[in-house]
Amino acid sequence: MDMLEQYLPFFTKLTPQQQAVLSQNTTRHTAKKGEIVHNGSLDCIGILILVRGQFRVFTLSEEGREITLYRLWERDICLLSASCMLNSIQFDVSVEAKKETEYWKIPASVYRKVMQQAAPMANYTGELLAARFSDVMWLMDQILYKRMDSRLAAFLLEESQLEGGRELKMTHEAIARHLGSAREVVTRMLKYFQSEGLVALSRGSVTISDETGLRKLAEESLR
Amino acid sequence: MDMLEQYLPFFTKLTPQQQAVLSQNTTRHTAKKGEIVHNGSLDCIGILILVRGQFRVFTLSEEGREITLYRLWERDICLLSASCMLNSIQFDVSVEAKKETEYWKIPASVYRKVMQQAAPMANYTGELLAARFSDVMWLMDQILYKRMDSRLAAFLLEESQLEGGRELKMTHEAIARHLGSAREVVTRMLKYFQSEGLVALSRGSVTISDETGLRKLAEESLR
Structure with a gap:
């Protein structure tokens, strides 16, 4: 399953053993249009890698209002569906497939375990988080100011x-x-x-x- | 300068050489009450480690309106004053000392270089980023809902x-x-x-x- 090499820029920098752990635990899925792939605090399904389609990532207030934070497209990686992986994430998002969407899934525990050993993976994941943080800051700036x-x-x-x-x-x-x-x-x-x-x-x-x-x-x- | 060991939980997991690079490049500073320690996109001073005092981290709109994102206290680490370290950070914050504040500073380039080699450091930094991301998500929730x-x-x-x-x-x-x-x-x-x-x-x-x-x-x- 060396397809991961195409989607994860750090993959070639991992040891053969680390690569094997990731590959062996990666599964392929298809979400129907409108399907809620990840549901806030109710689950922590793992890292999702988009092959084809579109995900919408949103938050839901206590009153049931929702706001779209950002969208993910082909080759994007959905990190917050594995927020349990990061102890310091204290908010929940939900993820909806906006059209039929194919994706790979790596369980949070597996991803975390390898990341703790591999600096290139941890650094790349930090950059992903920074990019999503930036999306949210942009949105807040537009709405607030x-x-x-x-x-x-x-x-x-x-x-x-x-x-x-x-x-x-x-x-x-x-x-x-x-x-x-x-x-x-x-x-x-x-x-x-x-x-x-x-x-x-x-x-x-x-x-x-x-x-x-x-x-x-x-x-x-x-x- | 082994004081870094007390403030950076990952410090003991670095190699002696990595520890030396960080220690040799860390400098001690004192900010006066009201002093702007970091000014948005105008600088990228580095990672700040609070020894004593309080920092207020805020954003400034084009029209000059500001909003406090979060505060940092003793032993907290200010990451966004080194946002140039992360390619994917595309927003600016400013940092003000709310009272006389003592802090250590590690230049962004030095921190980044060591982090790229050291998984424990990259993982810890990811957690820091996740914590600040969570602060901002909380704030957005407050404001929107x-x-x-x-x-x-x-x-x-x-x-x-x-x-x-x-x-x-x-x-x-x-x-x-x-x-x-x-x-x-x-x-x-x-x-x-x-x-x-x-x-x-x-x-x-x-x-x-x-x-x-x-x-x-x-x-x-x-x-």
């Missing part, structure tokens, strides 16, 4: 009313100018909206898919 | 515990910054608290009058 999510939602609704249609023929650059923001920020937030099913993006236009959802978001700025 | 009144109540109680008294010498502006909110919101809520007999307000300070009442309010978020 810029209210960029609600401002963008409000702007799209207002434009749609003015134009009398759900399709807005505007570049991201133009939207950014209206909001006093940067194009990159608007593009990233629009992609986030798209992944949440709020809008559909195509070349030179943004189409509103879920007006109610956008309105809810727009009104949150008035909290 | 919790009601403002209970957040303010929780904040006042926490500050009172930290400062060891019922009188908090803080402006509404400063409280708002800590909560990622606006001064007007905080002032209005504090006046409401005063009318409910929970606090007494005077110029530049807030005094807790009814700790039990505040605690009840703070715990309402747990509904």
Whole structure:
């Protein structure tokens, strides 16, 4: 099962024995569209390596509200589904397959055991954690400081009313100018909206898919 | 300089050579109260190990609003002041000494170099990162899901515990910054608290009058 070599950049730096332990304990799975692959604190299934498909990683509040933290795509590694592996992780996320998704799974205990001996693996895993931490910091920054999510939602609704249609023929650059923001920020937030099913993006236009959802978001700025 | 052994749990698991590299490059510093020890993207000073005092780690938005992410105390290790060490960290924090603070500093490049060879060090650093990630996730949960009144109540109680008294010498502006909110919101809520007999307000300070009442309010978020 030397496929792991293709997905785990540190694999070739492990000893043959460490490689064997990982390979022998890796199993292949397929999740159906909409399937909850990992459910918060209820399980700790292990490290997931995406072969094909898409995972959505989200948190759920006590009141049942959820927020998407980030998405994982082909070749991405899902670490927080094995959060029991890290003693210091004190929050839970859930993972949903957004489409039919094939993935490899390495049990948390196996991954942890090898990682404790292998510096390249521990360092790579640290980088993965740092990347996800960065995703969450970006999201928090946008929501807290810029209210960029609600401002963008409000702007799209207002434009749609003015134009009398759900399709807005505007570049991201133009939207950014209206909001006093940067194009990159608007593009990233629009992609986030798209992944949440709020809008559909195509070349030179943004189409509103879920007006109610956008309105809810727009009104949150008035909290 | 074998004091590092007392502060870094992985130290004894390093080779004598690795220990020597760390020790020879560690320097002792003292920050004055209010001093900005690390300033966002402007520097990457290294790993800081607190000997005595308190650090406040915060982010700053483009508009100059700040929010406290977490605090560090004696024996804590400040990792994000060496964020250049991790390629995947794509956000900046600043670090302020809340009182006179003594700390050891290990340059980011030195720490990184040893960590790349030493599994125990890489694993411990991953745990540190996971702990800070957890702090931020907790904060995001507070902000996104919790009601403002209970957040303010929780904040006042926490500050009172930290400062060891019922009188908090803080402006509404400063409280708002800590909560990622606006001064007007905080002032209005504090006046409401005063009318409910929970606090007494005077110029530049807030005094807790009814700790039990505040605690009840703070715990309402747990509904």
